[in-house]
Amino acid sequence: MQNWMNAYSWVNIRFLLQGLEITILISVVSVLLSFIIGSVLGIIRYSKIRYVSKIVGVIIDVIRNLPLLLIIFFVYFGLPAFGFKPDTIPAAILAMTVFESMMIAEIIRSGIMAVDIGQMEASRSMGMTYIQAMWHVVLPQAYKKMIPAMVSQFISLIKDTSLATIIVVPELMQHGQVVYGQNPNYIIPVFVMMALMYFVVCYALSLLSKYIDHKMA
8 A cells, every 4th residue: 555655646646647748739639630631531532533532542441451559660760761750749649640530531431421412412403512512511410420430539549649658758658657667566556547547538538529419419
């Protein structure tokens, strides 16, 4: 019990919270960027633009089936060979954004396909362009259907930020390793504290999802 109390000193808790702050920063930036990029790619893939949609589809399928850890390694260790060497946090954000964008793109495409095709046809018959119909009619309905899948994917992203510790990003997991590196007896209490922090963030996001879903219903 004494080891647990020592592990939960204010200095250690504050250090873990600093790591959680970096985790949330990486997650928020990656979520915003991947939502924008994924929406564009998903619409392009759905729209059946000659050649372009097929190329985008191949890229999405390839990246979706690669391990995120491999993408992190490539961004941090591979890009310098092409003259671009990002710092650890930008590298983590870039890798997360690339991977997550492909996942979101597929969710977007599936969401659009779930909307009755008659919605697009009716909009076009009223004089709307394809883009106007997609933006004002189809996408709002599609996004409502996609909320559970999108939130689930974003929660997975938050947990996947722990993989960034492999390139020494100062996020929660890496800070936890530093804390229990001081004393092997701190391992269990530090793991418990990190699990609690991840749970609070992810559960809060799931509650927000339910609230939004209820409001939009």
